[in-house]
Amino acid sequence: MSNPRAAVIVFPGSNGDRDLLEVLRTAGFDSFPHPSGQPLPDDIALAGLPGGFSYGDYWRAGMLASQESAVRGLAGLVGRGGLVIGVCNGFQILVEAGLLPGALSYNDPAGFRHRWVTVRCTLETDSPWFRNVPNGATLRLPIAHGEGSYFHPGGFDAVASHAPLLYEENPNGSVGDVAALLDDTGRVLGIMPHPERASDLDLGSADGLRLFEGAYRAVTRDPSPVAGKKKASSLQPPASSKKKATSLQPPVSSKKPVDTLPSATGVQR
Amino acid sequence: MFRVELAVHPRPGVKDPQAEAVQESLARLGHRAVTVDAVGRLLSLTIDCATADEAERITSDLCDQLLVNPSLETYSVSVGEVA
Numbered sequence: 112m113s114n115p116r117a118a119v120i121v122f123p124g125s126n127g128d129r130d131l132l133e134v135l136r137t138a139g140f141d142s143f144p145h146p147s148g149q150p151l152p153d154d155i156a157l158a159g160l161p162g163g164f165s166y167g168d169y170w171r172a173g174m175l176a177s178q179e180s181a182v183r184g185l186a187g188l189v190g191r192g193g194l195v196i197g198v199c200n201g202f203q204i205l206v207e208a209g210l211l212p213g214a215l216s217y218n219d220p221a222g223f224r225h226r227w228v229t230v231r232c233t234l235e236t237d238s239p240w241f242r243n244v245p246n247g248a249t250l251r252l253p254i255a256h257g258e259g260s261y262f263h264p265g266g267f268d269a270v271a272s273h274a275p276l277l278y279e280e281n282p283n284g285s286v287g288d289v290a291a292l293l294d295d296t297g298r299v300l301g302i303m304p305h306p307e308r309a310s311d312l313d314l315g316s317a318d319g320l321r322l323f324e325g326a327y328r329a330v331t332r333d334p335s336p337v338a339g340k341k342k343a344s345s346l347q348p349p350a351s352s353k354k355k356a357t358s359l360q361p362p363v364s365s366k367k368p369v370d371t372l373p374s375a376t377g378v379q380r
Numbered sequence: 381m382f383r384v385e386l387a388v389h390p391r392p393g394v395k396d397p398q399a400e401a402v403q404e405s406l407a408r409l410g411h412r413a414v415t416v417d418a419v420g421r422l423l424s425l426t427i428d429c430a431t432a433d434e435a436e437r438i439t440s441d442l443c444d445q446l447l448v449n450p451s452l453e454t455y456s457v458s459v460g461e462v463a
Contacts (some may be wrong), residue, residue, distance in 0.1 A: 170421065171449060176448070207449075214451040221397035262394065264451050284395065 115156035115330045116147040120181045120201075127162030127198060127307065134307040137158075138323035139331070147176065151184035156330045157194040158185060160201025161254070162305060172215065172258045173203030182208050185299075194239055194326050195299045199256055202301035211292050211301045213263035213270065214263060218256070219284025225255040227315065228304060230276040230290045238297030239329030241275055243321040250318035254282055259303040261285035261292070276302065349351035381462040382435035384425040388448055388455045413420050423447065432459045 117140035121128045121245060137140035140157060147165075151158060158181070165176035176182060182204060185195050189210075197205040205211045219225055228251075235246045244250065260283045263269050265285025276291040283303075291302035306319025327333070390396045398419035406414050427435045439457050448455050 170423075170447070174446065214449050216394075216452055217397045219395050219397045221401040260395075260397075262451060284397070 114139055114141040115152055115327070116140065116152070117142040117157040117159060118151060118155045118181075118207075119143070119159045119161060120145050120147050120151075121161070121174045122147040122163065122179065122200075122204075124159045124163035124165045124167055125163035125200070127200075127305065130305070130307040130310075131159045131161045131198065134186075134310040134320060134323050137310060137320065139327040141324075147179040147181045150180050151188060155188065155193065157196070157326060159190055160195070160197035161205050161307075162199035162201060165200055165204060168200075168258070171207070173200060173205075173207040176200075176204045177207035185210060189294070189296060189298050193298065194330065196240065196322075196326070197299075197301045198305055198307060199259070199303055200301055203258065205299065205301045211294055213261060213292070215258055215303075216260050216262055217258050218282070219260050223255075223257040224259070224282045225253070226282070227251060227253050228282055229279040230304060231279055232275055232340075233277050234272070234275040234293075236275055236293070236297060238275065238293050238296070238300070239326050240293070240300045240322050241327050242325035243324060244275075249279070250276070250304075250306070250309070250321070251316040252306055252309045252319055254270060254304045256283070256303060259283040259285065261289040261303070266284050272308075273301075276304075382427050382429060382432060383460050383462050384427055385437050385458045386423040386425065386439055386443070386447065386455060387420055387457075388423070388453050389420040389441075389453055391450075391454050394452050420453075426462065432461065435459045438443055 117135045119128050119142055121144045132142045165173060169175060191193060192248045203215045206213060206215055230250050230252060232241065232244050232246055232248045263286060270289065270292060271287065273284060273293045274287065274289045275293055277288040278290045281288045290304055291300060293300055306322050308314060309316040309319035311317055399416045400435055402419060403416040427438055429435050429438060436457055436459050443455050
């Protein structure tokens with residue numbers, strides 16, 4: 112059996128693609144770079160959008176990249192049960208593409224921030240990304256961004272049920288200390304800190320790897336328990352993707368976050 | 381043929397840290413009488429169409445589809461016929 116395939120979408124101006132390829136490979140995926148201008152392959156279980164400065168952040172960070180062919184195929188991937196992660200600039204692209212609600216804007220106070228931060232998981236969720244990260248767990252991750260301030264016109268209450276990670280000390284003025292966001296299905300994760308840069312203790316932290324290992328376990332339907340992870344009791348809300356979404360659906364329980372992947376059946380690590 | 385100037389502004393009430401940063405720099409230069417109300421973006425377009433109303437409508441479509449994030453931004457449009 113081959114490992115599940117994971118495409119890392121490479122945009123003009125990406126600079127975190129190799130880190131993302133590496134951490135996905137470490138987690139068990141057969142990861143490969145995919146040019147943003149090409150349609151996504153049908154046989155992938157996961158797509159990753161790396162950090163960087165796609166199209167130089169021209170006009171609005173992530174806006175131009177959101178129109179790329181590979182990004183336009185993400186909704187179809189999610190509809191087939193696939194997983195998506197957007198890190199930093201990838202998170203901005205997911206928001207600009209309407210796959211996650213709200214907006215990301217200039218840090219408040221203004222300025223580029225690069226340092227280690229602590230984020231806390233604040234959701235009891237069945238999201239595949241959080242199979243190895245229980246509610247209440249903290250992760251030590253690095254940030255490096257100038258436009259990471261999350262905003263939603265409805266305030267934190269509008270996204271609280273979809274915000275799995277909150278900053279312990281808010282570095283950028285994000286509403287409600289939001290550091291990451293899930294879509295209604297729980298399969299799309301946008302995250303402003305860089306979990307792929309915290310995937311080995313030699314880098315200062317391996318906490319970020321837990322997200323990718325959780326995704327691998329979900330994709331391969333690995334039922335083994337994980338120390339410290341109690342069974343999630345309620346999941347994220349179901350599906351409703353719309354352009355420039357400004358609201359999220361109420362939570363609905365689901366025990367099958369990944370149920371229709373084409374290439375992951377029976378794969379064990 | 382029409383020349384369109386599209387100005388995108390931060391939505392009132394939305395934090396504008398760019399404006400605050402520029403304000404601080406101008407104050408350091410001694411321009412205490414100046415207040416920076418907003419930092420936005422300007423796009424100059426030429427549109428091949430029959431009327432100014434049509435040029436404005438096309439520009440509005442561009443904003444709705446891509447150029448303006450309604451969560452954060454508003455915009456204004458000025459249209460002039462190209463001689």
